[in-house]
Amino acid sequence: MTSTTLKSFSDKLHERSKEIWTKNHTHPFVQAIGDGTLLENKFAYYLKQDYIYLIEYSKLFALGAIKANNLETMTKFAGIFHKTLQVEMDLHRNYCKEFGVSSKELEHTEPTPTTLAYTGYMLNAAHHGTLADIIACLLPCAWDYYEIGLLLKKQNGAALETNRYASWIQSYSSVEFAEVHKWLSKLLDELTEGLPERDLNRLEKHFIATSRYEYLFWDMVYNEHDWPME
Numbered sequence: 001m002t003s004t005t006l007k008s009f010s011d012k013l014h015e016r017s018k019e020i021w022t023k024n025h026t027h028p029f030v031q032a033i034g035d036g037t038l039l040e041n042k043f044a045y046y047l048k049q050d051y052i053y054l055i056e057y058s059k060l061f062a063l064g065a066i067k068a069n070n071l072e073t074m075t076k077f078a079g080i081f082h083k084t085l086q087v088e089m090d091l092h093r094n095y096c097k098e099f100g101v102s103s104k105e106l107e108h109t110e111p112t113p114t115t116l117a118y119t120g121y122m123l124n125a126a127h128h129g130t131l132a133d134i135i136a137c138l139l140p141c142a143w144d145y146y147e148i149g150l151l152l153k154k155q156n157g158a159a160l161e162t163n164r165y166a167s168w169i170q171s172y173s174s175v176e177f178a179e180v181h182k183w184l185s186k187l188l189d190e191l192t193e194g195l196p197e198r199d200l201n202r203l204e205k206h207f208i209a210t211s212r213y214e215y216l217f218w219d220m221v222y223n224e225h226d227w228p229m230e
Contacts, residue, residue: 009200009203010139010186010188013207013208016204016207017208020211020212021211021214024211024214024215024218025147025148028222029042029222030148031152033152033165033168033169034151034152034156034163034165034169035159036156036159036162036163042222043165044099044100045221047092047099047101047106048096048105048106048109049109049111050217051092051096051106052109053119054084054085054092055089056123057084057119058081058085059123060122060137061078061084063127063134064081064134067130067131067134069131076183080180091167091168091171095168112226113226114213115220117216118213118216118217121137121209121210122210125137125206131187132188132191132195133202135188136203136206136207136210139184139185139188139210140210140211140213141210141214142181142184143184143185144211144214145177146178149170149171149172149174152173153173188203
């Protein structure tokens with residue numbers, strides 16, 4: 001008798017987005033971070049856009065705390081909210097100092113159309129949806145960044161010692177960062193147990209859409225796509 005392991009809802013989402021995530025992992029911007037060949041001006045452009053992205057992204061954790069159904073979940077969301085604003089954004093602030101981007105320039109960065117569309121999609125879903133909707137939007141970024149960190153670490157090995165982007169790779173491949181997507185996945189699986197198909201389809205739509213936005217974001221910073229007119 002052969003035993004079969006039933007896949008969780010989050011595992012199914014991960015599997016269905018595999019093709020998109022592979023494109024994220026192999027994007028020339030991501031690969032150039034890994035081997036240290038990414039031009040400084042492109043990384044600086046990424047830092048500024050990702051910084052304002054993280055400001056909006058962190059609001060989803062705040063909304064998660066508001067829509068949480070118990071104190072433990074509320075506390076966890078509040079903790080991740082704090083770490084995103086302090087630890088993850090500090091990584092960006094420190095790199096900006098190294099790359100000559102002033103605090104004033106960073107804080108006054110205007111979002112590109114892609115950044116606005118991506119964050120707008122997530123916040124709209126979060127405001128009008130359930131806690132599960134929020135998590136479905138949060139997960140691709142948290143989970144895929146961890147996979148990218150691991151991949152680049154594996155691909156480049158000892159060469160990271162001379163890679164100026166090594167702390168970025170180490171941060172996103174860390175055990176601490178992994179805990180975020182693992183906790184979110186577990187919570188999503190609990191929240192979706194017994195949900196009707198129409199609700200599961202809506203959550204899958206969010207997960208796939210934000211996975212696609214991840215690719216569009218990499219492509220935007222690589223090509224420095226901004227507004228086509230002043």
